[in-house]
Amino acid sequence: MSQLEPSSSEPSLANKSPHSLQRSYRAVVIIAVCGMFSYGGYSMFHLYQNAKISQIKAQKLGAKALALSASLSEETAMNQDLNQALADKKKSLLVLNQRIDDMETVLGIEPPADNQTIEQRVDTAAINSAVRATLFQLIPNGAPTPNAQLTSGFGTRVHPITKQRKRHDGLDFAAKIGTPIYAPADAVIERARSSNYGYGNQLTLNHTMGFISSYSHMSKFNVKQGEFVKKGKLIGWTGNSGLSTGPHLHYEIRFLDKPLNPRPFVKWDIDNFEDLFKQEKNVQWASLLNTINSMVAMQVQLTGDENHDLDIATAQHTQVSKKQAED
Structure with missing residues (x-):
């Protein structure tokens, strides 16, 4: 058999012209470059997207950080206010304790127990x-006639008129006629007796707990029998009625009808x-x-x-x- 010869329709690479080869190379290079640019562009786009996402996340984190910072500042301010309020409360408590201590001292109260x-x-x-x-x-x-001078005390004395030694069951206060007389405590007017003899015009006040006070030689009354009066009420005026050597007030205090020395009560x-x-x-x-x-x-x-x-x-x-x- 005779040897087959290459077909003339399929030229070999050797038979290709240099221009054809150059075009092929250029095409390959262009394709490669385009691929590189495409890959680079995709990579850059991907990096841009990642950067954008990171920026958004960073902004969100920044906003959260600002919110946390503001919340922390607010809590810090609140803590400062609470600490100041606590300090003020402690100071007020110390002042209150001191005042209570002073009050207990004045009132004669024994020191408090630790658990009180x-x-x-x-x-x-x-x-x-x-x-x-x-x-x-x-x-x-207190004195029923403020600033009046005490002229005769409680006890046995020689009566200034009868000249006989007799028990004096009250105090005598020298006072001009018309000097105001005030109730030394709350009471009800038990008796308002007008007389030109003995104790003269006399008021009797019935206080509570068995105490009674009386006011003699008055000029006139400012209250009526059965009337309730408060401490400090104007009950009448001094005079010189009854058996008296001069204008004055005879003041008595009794407990269960037993005469008491009014002087400690006047000074009380x-x-x-x-x-x-x-x-x-x-x-x-x-x-x-x-x-x-x-x-x-x-x-x-x-x-x-x-x-x-x-x-x-x-x-x-x-x-x-x-x-x-x-x-």
């Missing part, structure tokens, strides 16, 4: 203060509160004080917390008086 709350201490002080105020309102105290005030109980032995002060204390304690409980303990400590003067009464 401020509310209990305030209640105790309030009760003792109210007890004193109640006693000053109900039991005669908040500064010498204990003195009356020591000087006047004819009154069972411990029993009286405990009664008043119970009344006031109940009032405090009714106006305060119903869960408070009703066994509130009484004032030291009550305990001292009770001890004196037992002795």
Whole structure:
């Protein structure tokens, strides 16, 4: 067989012209370059997208950071306000404790127990203060004729008219006719008697707890029998009626119809509160004080917390008086 020769229609690479080869190379290069540009463009677009997403995330994180910072600043300011308020409360508490200490000292209350709350201490002080105020309102105290001169005391004396030695059951205050006379405590007018003999024009005031006071030689009355009067009420004016050597007021205090020396009652005030109980032995002060204390304690409980303990400590003067009464 004869050897087949290549077909003339399929030229070999060797037979290709240089221009054809160059065009092929250029096409390959262009394709490669385009591929590279395409890949680079895609990569850049992908990086741009990632950067954009990262920027958005960064903005969100920044906004959250600002919100957290603002919240932290607000909480810091609130904490500062709370700390300042707490400091103010502590300062106020110290001042309150000091005031309660001062009040307890003035009222003669024994030092409080370690487990006693401020509310209990305030209640105790309030009760003792109210007890004193109640006693000053109900039991005669102070001079019925302010600034009048005391001319005759309580006890046995020689009567200035009869010249006989006789018991003087009250105090005499020299006062011009028409000097005002004031009620030394709350009372009801038990008697308003007009007379030209003996004690002359006389008023009798019935106070509470068995105390009675009387006012003699008056010029005229400003109240009527059966009338209720408050402490400090103008009840009449001094005079020179009855058996009298000159214008004056004869003032008596009685307890269960027994005459008491009015001088301790005239001098009795908040500064010498204990003195009356020591000087006047004819009154069972411990029993009286405990009664008043119970009344006031109940009032405090009714106006305060119903869960408070009703066994509130009484004032030291009550305990001292009770001890004196037992002795």
